Each structure stands twice: as structure tokens, then as C-alpha cells.
Amino acid sequence: MGSRLPPMPKISEIVKLYRLSATKKLSQNFLLDTNVCHKFVKCISLKRGAHVCEVGPGPGGITRALLESDVDEVHVIEKDSRFMEPLEALKVASSDRLKVHLGDAKYFEYLNVFPPAYARPWQRSTPNIHIVGNLPFNVSLGLLLQWLEQISNRSGPWEYGRVPLTLTFQEEVAKRILAKVDSNDRCKLSIMCQYLCKIRYKYHIPGKVFVPAPKVDAAVVSLEPLRTPHICQPYSVVKKVTATIFHYRQKHIKNGAKDLFPVSMDGLVDEFFTRSDVDPTKQSFSLTMAEWERLCETYAYLCKLYPGLSDYNYRAPGAKNTQALAPAPGGLSVEDLK
Secondary structure, X not given: OOOOOOOOOOHHHHHHHOOOOOOHHHOXXXXXXXXXXXXHHXXXXXXXXXXXXXXXXXXXXXXXXXXXXXXXXXXXEEOOXXXXXXXXXXXXXXXXXXXXXXXXXXXXXOOOOOOHHHOOOOOOOOOOXXXXXXXXXXXXHHHHHHHHHHHHHOXXXXXXXXXXXXXXXXXXXXXXXXXXXXXXXXXXXXXHHXXXXXXXXXXXXXXXXXXXXXOXXXXXXXEEEOOOOOOOOOHHHHHHHHXXXXXXXXXXXXXXXHHHOOHHHOHHHXXXXXXXXXXXXXXXXXXXXXXXHHHHHHHHHHHHHOOOHHHOOOOOOOHHHOOOOOOOOOOOOHHHHO
């Protein structure tokens, strides 16, 4: 480890000192063991001078391990005000290398948090910036999907470049994120993560090492944004196509695709598969990323051909009775297909 903090009480002792306890409604499970926290930090492979943003530090177990590495600065975003006092004490001990932010990571404004000089062009190497966290299980999925959309739009932290993420998830969620073609765990989440990021399974965390111990195990997963996504379509298109087709997981994908179009335009279902050259009798979890790419490209094309189709939602009241949408005047050129 590169840096040293002055002697301080153990994190477990700080929890007792400040009378802190995990709040069930916030799904809090702390990592207090020093060795466990250092293992988490070690798997990130931090370079000297890194800037790190940790989400949900709690009493600061991982935070302390980060400050004992070669990082220049650590920002923590904590929603629970009970942890402000011990985190501020850690800030003082770190000679202000720690910056503490009270707030919800869902609404946190990342601009101006990291030095502008650390930004890197998207097609170059990843910037020396990291987002990490032992996320509460009840918010991890929502935050991940929000970050994936920002990666797609290159907004938020990803205005600095291909900023990598290292996060904890429930083991079953980690399996879904990493699931391969034909896996029982393959789902919409698998596609949304894999079309945008290179994903690595770091290691397994037994539930017993958390305080309090959850009934499930966890895993550490890293996600590094790809230079070029596997599907070059707007996030909203990929989300809609995958969600709709995976809705009928055990049936032929044609069943799910029908819900992408009004009943009055059911002829587009066959065109959807003809243009994409994807077998409509396959099942959603058997589709390759290349097939998902063609499906999304075809749907995006049909949305341009029939303005208003992108707003169609089969779940909306009266959606089944939607009249046929008129094609765009003059049709589309070859350039519109790109």
C-alpha cells in the first residue's frame, strides 16, 4: 500500500463508538474486516494518482483501504447522515484527501468532482478515475441501469471518458450480468450490460463477512465501458427491444416482438424478422449479441419509417386498438438506415 493513515480505531470499534447500526430499510450490510476491505481495493488495480468516487461508504471500511493505497483523492457519496461524523474524522486523518458528500448517488452531480486534466478521449485508454462501492442490494440494480444509460450517452462521470466501475452485487444479480448465450441466467440485464461494457467477475464474497450477514452471498464485478458498443443504437431502443422480447422468455421471440407493434400493424412483425435476418422461432436467451444488434437496428429503422412507433407502448390503456401509423413522407434513404 502506498499511503498510511495515523493510528485509528478499527472500523468495528468506530461502529460501536458512534452507536451505528445497519438500517434494514436502506438494505445496509457493512464490510468491517480490514483484510476484506483491502482485498476489494486490491482487485481494482488502482494506479498511482487515481481519483476514486465511492458510493455508499457507510462507516468507511473500504474508504480507509482506498486512502491507504496510492490514490490522490477519494470522494464518498453517503445518503445516511449518521455516518457523517466518522467520515469527517477520516477526512481529517487523511489530510483532506477524502471529500465527503451527503446525498443520494442517484441524483449526485459528478461534474467538477474530478480534475478536468484527468479526462481522456473515449477511444483512448481509460482515465485514472474509478467509481466503486459496496452498494446496498436494494438500490444496486437501479443505480447500475442509470449508470449504463449515462455510459451510453457519455454523460455524468462518463464525460471524462471510459470510467470503469467496480461494485458488489448479490451473487444472483452478478450471474445475470455475466450470463452467456443459452444460460438460464441470461436476461435483459445481461444484454444491457454486455452491449456497453467489458465485464469481469472479480471474486465471490460469502454473506457471513458482512455485518449484519445477509441471507445471500455477494460478488464483486467490474464494468469497463467499451470503445464501441456492440449495439450502436440509442439506449432507449435497446432497452425497449430487449425488455419486450424477454417478456416471453420461454416462448418464441416472435411472441414478444408482437408487442413492439400495434395490432393494426401486425404485418410489421414479419418484416421485423425478415429485415433483421433473425429466426423468429428462437428463444430470447439463445440470441447472440450480433442478433440483438440486428433486431435493434431494424426496430430503429422501422421507427424512422413510421413516426410515432417509438412512442408505442403495448401496456398503455387502449394500446391494442391503436390505429396504423402513417409512414414518413417520401420513405427513407440509404443514409437513414445508418
